[in-house]
Amino acid sequence: MNFEEKFESLIEVLIQSPQPNKEFLHFMGPKGIANSLGHDEILKLSKDKALRLMTISNKEPILIEGENTLEFLTNFFAVMMSGNIPVPVTTNLWINDERYVEIIKSIKATTKANILLGNSSLQELIRDMDLLLVSKENWKDLKKREKEVYMPNADDIAFIQFSSGSTGNPKGVVLKHKQVLANLRQITNEIHDEERGNNVITWLPVHHDMGLIGGILTPFINQYDVYIMTPYEFAVNPNKWLKTISQYRGNIIVAPNSGYHMAMKRVRQKVLDSIDLSSVRIALCGAEPINYKTLENFYETFKVAGLKKEAFVPCYGMAENTLAISFHRNRRPFKVDIISKKEMLENQRASTSGSKDERDNLYFVSCGKPLADIEVKIVDDRGNELPERSIGNILIKSPSTTEGYYQREDINKDLFQDGMLKTGDLGYMVGGELYITGRKKDLTIVNGLN
Known part of the structure; x- marks a missing residue:
């Protein structure tokens, strides 16, 4: 499968899904699967958020807290569909507050981001950063724009990938949709096996390239069943x-x-x-x-x-x-x-x-x-x-x-x-x-x- 020829962007993967109702993304909870959904539900949730983001931002980097949750995934695609640039960043769950603030300040200084999509508990930590925090609880406070969502093209930036420990003058890798689709093709060609199965189990953090590309986007584009734990659950x-x-x-x-x-x-x-x-x-x-x-x-x-x-x-x-x-x-x-x-x-x-x-x-x-x-x-x-x-x-x-x-x-x-x-x-x-x-x-x- 040549993904670069079939799709212009990761958003087209959602829209052109061969099995839109297939529930293949499984988010794990304390007692097993907590939530399962497929391309159609991701598209619906992401589109609603995108139309709200379009009222407050345009063609700018937006920071996204990298928790292994449905909230991250829909935020990630919503930023793309609003015409903005996703920037996954670390969560504060496994690093101390001082270190977290240092990392976010450094990435903000490089990207000039004005918005952070994340947990409401971050509000106190970012109070001096001039960042608007949009959390799960206040998405509905943003007005919805009455227009079509943005459809990225192959040369648009898909996202900016910072290393997990970015501080000082950090390096954010710019990745276009065509580059991401190419690597997903290269990976898929090596691992796919219809006969022996393609179920994926991951706990890797989604703000890291191995967790995002390997653990989430490879199953996402192929509709492999993927069971998503958190790094915290694995560490404990x-x-x-x-x-x-x-x-x-x-x-x-x-x-x-x-x-x-x-x-x-x-x-x-x-x-x-x-x-x-x-x-x-x-x-x-x-x-x-x-x-x-x-x-x-x-x-x-x-x-x-x-x-x-x-x-x-x-x-x-x-x-x-x-x-x-x-x-x-x-x-x-x-x-x-x-x-x-x-x-x-x-x-x-x-x-x-x-x-x-x-x-x-x-x-x-x-x-x-x-x-x-x-x-x-x-x-x-x-x-x-x-x-x-x-x-x-x-x-x-x-x-x-x-x-x-x-x-x-x-x-x-x-x-x-x-x-x-x-x-x-x-x-x-x-x-x-x-x-x-x-x-x-x-x-x-x-x-x-x-």
Whole structure:
């Protein structure tokens, strides 16, 4: 399916839904599914909000509190349909008030936003920010405009993605509808399997690219059944995630390395004895460095529950490419490359280690091959392409790649090299597969060694 050819925007996905009444979005509550709805209901709720937003805003960024709720989803599409630009931001539920205020002030300063859509409890926190708070309780106070909603085109900004910890002079990735649709196509082509099922279980925060694109928009465009928990629920009790996977026969799950580690460490024996994870065919792992021991330990813990080792899909991505760049093709278990630390430090080479001395061994997990239409190159600091197993700067080019950061010409001018995005990451290729070794900015030079 070529989403860019079929749809102009994410809003057209709602309007042209092949099964508008299919309830596939399931928001989880304390005792199971709290609310289920489909494209028709999302369109109806979002349109009502959009007509109200049109009376107070026009073609401007609007901040949206990133809670894993129906309220966020309808706010997100309402902002698009009102002709404005959605800017998902963190909720204050899992960070302290001082940190939350710092983040929101920084993002407001960059975007010049005047409106925040979020919980009424935020009113006191934003009192000095010159932000109009529109909460669930006061939407009806806004007059509804009697006209048609805005229909975005492919070149319109779909949303601006800030990192979860944006402060100071933050970078907001500008993503157009055509770029988002391209990445959703690239992801779908890798994960879709009509025969084995596409049920998705997610708890990842929706203000983060992996939670929004991977956890919400991929199921949204394909009408996959998706069961949406909150990050708070997972953090308090990872066993609930495992039980949800088992109960609703989750086929696709996604978590960062730390999520798999936490679930493995905190599983209760009673839960382990009762769950069935045999339905999981894709267990995506990304968003932070991947430790092979975490995946090995998770598998060893849950193989008694039917988990298959080949389900693991280590992946690489970043908001600057919407989300996904490369996936491990999981017809076989994930790959681990053991290289010489000495060779890496002295020669920037990922030479296979034959050492029996563990102090010289470094372990890197393959993040697989680039997705369709994504070009990846490894280059040195002069821009020269490097051969296999040479460690260098990772460049990417894709129809899903951003054209730059919002209102940040100071860094946009140096964001690309020969038409390819400079990711800021370091890595190497082996057999067409990508291995990530770290961030360029984290390098220090000691006695001539990186």
